[in-house]
Amino acid sequence: MSETAVAGAAPVAAQSGHPNQFALLRQRRFGPFFWTQFSGAANDNLFKFAFTVMVTYQLQVSWMPPAMAGLVIGALFILPFLLFSATSGQLTDKFDKTVMIRLVKNLEIGIMALAAFGFWAANVPVLLACTFLMGVHSTLFGPVKFALLPQVLDERELTGGNGMVEMGTFVAILLGNVAGGLLVAIPETGRRDVAVACLLLALAGRAVAQFIPSAPATDPGLKINWNPVSETWRNLKLAHGNAVVFRSLLGISWMWFFGAVFLSQFPSFAKEVLHGSEQVASLLLVVFSIGIGIGSLLCEMLSRRHVEIGLVPLGAIGMSVFAIDLYFASRGLPPSVELTLAQFLAAPAHWRAMADLALLSLFAGLCSVPMYALIQLRSQPTHRARIIAANNILNALFMIASSLIAGALLAAGFSIPQIFLLVGIANALVAGYIFMLVPEYFLRFVAWVMSHLMYRFRLRGDDHIPVAGAAVLVCNHVSFVDAVLLMGASPRPIRFVMDHQIFKVPVLGWLFRLAKAIPIAPRSEDPAAYEAAFEAAAQVLREGDLLAIFPEGSITRDGQLQEFKGGIMKILALQPAPVVPMALTNLWGSFFSRIEEGGAMVRPFRRGLFNRVGLNVGEPVPAPQVEPAALQARVAQLLAA
Known part of the structure; x- marks a missing residue:
């Protein structure tokens, strides 16, 4: 099965190679969608922040004190995610996603027209209603945004697309x-300028959305359940059915x-801890924001343009x-009068805090995109x-909990740096x-x-490794880390x-047990274990997964x-599947391989660090054409490539 078929993408997705994720912006299947979601996110935040500043500094609203304004506006915006995410997920699966996007952008124009009146008249209840409605707009758009990407991008583009x-x-x-x-701070015309900007952004987003290609429904026969409570519970159960997916939702x-x-x-940290101005x-x-952006963009490069969840622990550690470290960097800052931006930047101690903030957000980007x-x-x-709707519900609940x-x-007496530490x-x-x-x-x-990090690993022909469906990977056996x-x-x-x-090797044995590797013993030594290994291997293929074997039977002693x-x-014979030949190159003589004058893992710097090694992957061989000698010859050709 092709990558395109697996991802559900349009045929052009698999055929349109591009040098990096930025090149996607020039392609119609991604560019218009990117700018549509960009304009929507910008409009959300322009509207919310201008409204918050207006009721905090410019208006006197007796029933909503300035200290509560941000909390009320934030809560009203998040509430629709809890109420309507389940419904929006169903609508996205049932209808063409491009049609959904255009309807949502039409809704945005209407909301912003009402908001323009609210800003012009300084009508706080109208603007609060618009805040809730913009939350509805974002709730409807969220599942479309993330469900569309795998439909128009293939597996090798998915990380880069999500990073963008x-x-x-x-x-x-x-x-x-x-x-x-x-804009809202401009004397006399500020509220009018905000109203115009919000309306223009909504119109621009709708205009760009017109160029998004059709993305057909994935479940057009779905019957909508309009009860948000029962449907939310059903979605969470649906997500829970796939352990890896559900734990990723929690992550x-x-x-x-x-x-x-x-x-x-940030506002309290800047004022009370860093002693800085607005x-x-x-x-x-x-x-x-810059840290998150850089981390998100780094994912494609660090993952070799695959979905690489190995970056998630790296991101979590960072x-x-x-x-x-932000706690330690901000713990001992001396008290001072309110610092201007220039005064703040002139103090070396503040640069450590900013570096910590930039790096923790960069690693957060590395963690979230995969x-x-x-x-x-x-x-x-x-x-x-x-x-994805279930993900949005969980996100909202976790944000409220935070x-x-x-x-x-804070009420219990903890300082902001202590909260960061916890x-x-x-x-x-x-x-x-x-x-x-x-x-x-x-x-x-x-x-x-x-x-x-330990090796400089060069990969050739990795597009021959199927992204879905059963296959047997066969490779030469050079070291303990093959x-x-x-x-x-x-x-x-x-x-x-x-x-x-x-499995008796320290550390490696534990690692392979964790990976659910299938142990096999010689038939003469343990006939039951020998037969059980073949049955387990066949079951892996029946389940549509990848199985790897080293047909030589042992690690080479002479290279x-x-x-x-x-x-x-x-x-x-037990379960037919395509066979993908592979060859590990330049690994012989490294720390984890055996050598003629001694065993493996006895001289840590035998070849130094960052040795260049490689993996050459050949075209899959259909099961009826597989024969051990021919496979060996094919792997030998890949070794010489």
Whole structure:
């Protein structure tokens, strides 16, 4: 099955190669959608921030004190996510996504027309109603946004596409907040200028949406359940059915919890801890947004344009390290009068705090993008939007919980730096718990570290590794970490058939048990284990997963390719599947390989660090054409390539 068929993308998706994620902006299947969502995010935040500033500084509203304005506006905006996400997920699965986007953008024009009147008349109840309606607008758009991407992008583009959307969203939030604050502060004409800007952004978004190609419904026969409570529960149960997807939903929701704590505390942190002015609070938002954007864009490069969830533990580690260091960086700052932006930047101690903030947000971008891409890739296409709707519900609940918990900690006497410290420690504990529940995250992280840091890993022909469906991967056996390197090369989990003796090797044995590798013993030594291994291998293929074997049967002792055994034929007799030949190159003589004058793993710097090794992948061979000698010859050709 082709990548295009798997991802549900239009045929052009698989055929249109591009040098990097930025090139997607020039393609009609992505560019108009990107600018549509960009304009919507910018409009949301321009409207909300201008409204908040207006009721905080310019109007006297007896029934809504300035200190409560931000909380009320934020709560009204989030409320629709709890009420209507389940319904919006169903609508997105049932109808053409492009039609949904255009209807949502039409709704935005109407809301902004009403908001224009509210700003012109300084009518707070009307603007509060518009806040709720813009929350409805965002609730309807959320499932469309993330369900559309896997329908128009193939697997190799999905990480880059999500990185662009994540980056674009935070840049739009930043620009919307800055524009809203600047426009509403203009004497005499500020409210009118905000009204015009909101309406123009809505019209621009609708105009761009007209160029988005059709994205057909994935479940047109779906019967809508209009009860939000029962449908929300059904969506959560649906998501829970796939452990990896559901734990990823929890991971993303925790990311929103983590981010909401920092974003909500920026004004107080800038004023009370850093002793800075309003411009310093804005600078913190700029630094945070830039960090998220850079981290999101780095994902494609660091993942070799695959959905690489090995980046998630890396991101989680960085988030905790720099959140904790932010506590130490801000703990001992001397009290002072309110600092201007220039005075704040002139103090070296403040640069450490900004660096911590930039790096923790960068690692948050590294953490979130692969999880979004994984959910899109692993969710059943007919239910994808409803899974994403469940994600939005969980996000809203976690954000509300973050506000309540942060408020309770502040009321209990905790300082803002102490809250950052607690969140950093909690992040490490939550991440560790999720990685224990879903070992695939940790395994992919180990594979990523091995293939990026210990070795300089060069991959050729990886497009021959199927992104869906059963297949047998066969490879030469050079070292004790061959399986780890294959994990790093594959966009999907792999089950390995491995010599039972390797499970006795410290650390590696634990790692392969965690990966659910299938131990095999010689028939003469343990006939029952021998037969059980073949049955387990066939079951992996029946379930549509990837199986990897090393047909030589043992690690080479002289660096030469050994004779392929006939076990591959027994597996294919039990369950036919395509066979993908592979060859690991330049690995012989490294720390984890055996050498003629001694064993493996005895001289750590035998060849130094960052050795260049490679993996060459050949075209799949149909099961009826597989024969051990021919496979061995094909792997030999790949070794010489």
